[in-house]
Amino acid sequence: MQLRSPDIAAMERRRRAALINSITGFKSANLVGTADADGKSNLAIMSSLLHLGSNPPLLALVLRPDSVERHTLDNLRASGVYTVNHVHADIIGAAHQTAARYPREVSEFAATGLTERWLDGVNAPLVAEANICMVLELREEHHLSINGTQLVIGEIVYLECPDSALRDDGAIDPEIAGTVALSGLDSYHATRRLRRMAYAKPELPPREL
Amino acid sequence: MQLRSPDIAAMERRRRAALINSITGFKSANLVGTADADGKSNLAIMSSLLHLGSNPPLLALVLRPDSVERHTLDNLRASGVYTVNHVHADIIGAAHQTAARYPREVSEFAATGLTERWLDGVNAPLVAEANICMVLELREEHHLSINGTQLVIGEIVYLECPDSALRDDGAIDPEIAGTVALSGLDSYHATRRLRRMAYAKPELPPREL
Numbered sequence: 001m002q003l004r005s006p007d008i009a010a011m012e013r014r015r016r017a018a019l020i021n022s023i024t025g026f027k028s029a030n031l032v033g034t035a036d037a038d039g040k041s042n043l044a045i046m047s048s049l050l051h052l053g054s055n056p057p058l059l060a061l062v063l064r065p066d067s068v069e070r071h072t073l074d075n076l077r078a079s080g081v082y083t084v085n086h087v088h089a090d091i092i093g094a095a096h097q098t099a100a101r102y103p104r105e106v107s108e109f110a111a112t113g114l115t116e117r118w119l120d121g122v123n124a125p126l127v128a129e130a131n132i133c134m135v136l137e138l139r140e141e142h143h144l145s146i147n148g149t150q151l152v153i154g155e156i157v158y159l160e161c162p163d164s165a166l167r168d169d170g171a172i173d174p175e176i177a178g179t180v181a182l183s184g185l186d187s188y189h190a191t192r193r194l195r196r197m198a199y200a201k202p203e204l205p206p207r208e209l
Numbered sequence: 210m211q212l213r214s215p216d217i218a219a220m221e222r223r224r225r226a227a228l229i230n231s232i233t234g235f236k237s238a239n240l241v242g243t244a245d246a247d248g249k250s251n252l253a254i255m256s257s258l259l260h261l262g263s264n265p266p267l268l269a270l271v272l273r274p275d276s277v278e279r280h281t282l283d284n285l286r287a288s289g290v291y292t293v294n295h296v297h298a299d300i301i302g303a304a305h306q307t308a309a310r311y312p313r314e315v316s317e318f319a320a321t322g323l324t325e326r327w328l329d330g331v332n333a334p335l336v337a338e339a340n341i342c343m344v345l346e347l348r349e350e351h352h353l354s355i356n357g358t359q360l361v362i363g364e365i366v367y368l369e370c371p372d373s374a375l376r377d378d379g380a381i382d383p384e385i386a387g388t389v390a391l392s393g394l395d396s397y398h399a400t401r402r403l404r405r406m407a408y409a410k411p412e413l414p415p416r417e418l
């Protein structure tokens with residue numbers, strides 16, 4: 001199949017959304033936890049988490065202010081803090097269900113059966129079922145005027161992962177932790193490592209580790 | 210393992226980079242192709258491609274101006290166009306090798322054995338070996354002052370994928386196309402679909418398709 005701009009523009013809205021949401025390849029699947037000023041929790045699955053830098057440890061997240069993500073955006077602006085929790089194979093159904101348009105007074109934890117876990121002094125809930133989770137503090141926002149989305153930048157101030165998923169070089173192996181990959185809007189995938197590559201150098205050919 | 214801000218700040222630089230680059234879960238693996246005014250090609254593997262919106266079809270990419278990605282940034286600013294090509298299992302070694310710090314006069318195509326493919330009127334090369342590829346035109350840039358990275362937003366003006374990887378609903382299935390997922394800085398993974406979930410609605414439980 002080959003498509004040019006006019007073909008894409010002429011597509012039926014849901015078909016175009018399915019196509020363009022799947023065109024980047026595999027995505028991360030993370031649950032973002034927040035709370036309002038009264039400590040009422042909110043949880044939303046997101047595929048737009050992006051590494052921005054390691055020192056300081058910064059991650060970016062794209063939010064659509066006109067969607068269910070509005071609750072997340074309101075909460076993290078008010079509290080300045082949010083959690084990110086990896087989706088693994090055993091919680092796919094509940095994680096996906098957090099995308100439903102629940103009214104503001106309904107917590108997606110209660111609605112989906114996931115369990116809130118609170119750290120002292122952190123006004124955002126972790127997902128107790130997650131193997132890998134972290135707490136971020138809001139650092140910077142950018143309004144992307146081209147389509148009204150919001151880029152939210154946070155610093156990781158706490159992170160947690162099973163010792164079994166830690167590699168010798170300090171990296172986390174999401175495959176060992178059972179973290180899933182997301183494709184398009186609805187497909188969740190397990191992974192199988194094909195190759196781990198050594199640091200690339202101009203004077204050496206590609207080498208496997 | 211549990212780490213707080215001071216623990217992360219105290220880590221040795223490469224261990225911290227390995228950790229924070231792996232903390233978001235699985236990432237896309239894409240080759241970004243550009244050319245300078247003389248038509249000299251450049252190719253760089255990137256894991257920071259992000260869906261921004263479907264109408265118009267917009268993708269974002271984070272570039273680090275102080276790294277090898279400088280050549281990509283210079284080229285796409287000058288030409289206004291770039292290509293994105295999925296990495297699949299057969300080209301992992303060559304794709305990873307494009308991350309080496311080649312001097313500006315060396316094309317990563319020649320250095321890695323990947324093949325340039327030019328479309329009429331497009332001053333950026335596609336990767337002939339890729340199954341899924343697209344052409345983007347630069348639309349907007351945002352400087353992220355917090356750490357000096359650059360968010361580049363482009364519109365998809367052309368895309369191509371095998372008919373066999375197209376689903377009935379219009380989505381592309383990257384698993385059928387052999388697209389790999391990336392974890393951390395160096396691991397490439399094949400995938401196996403676990404579940405495909407129906408559109409989530411508040412009044413219905415999670416349902417598989």
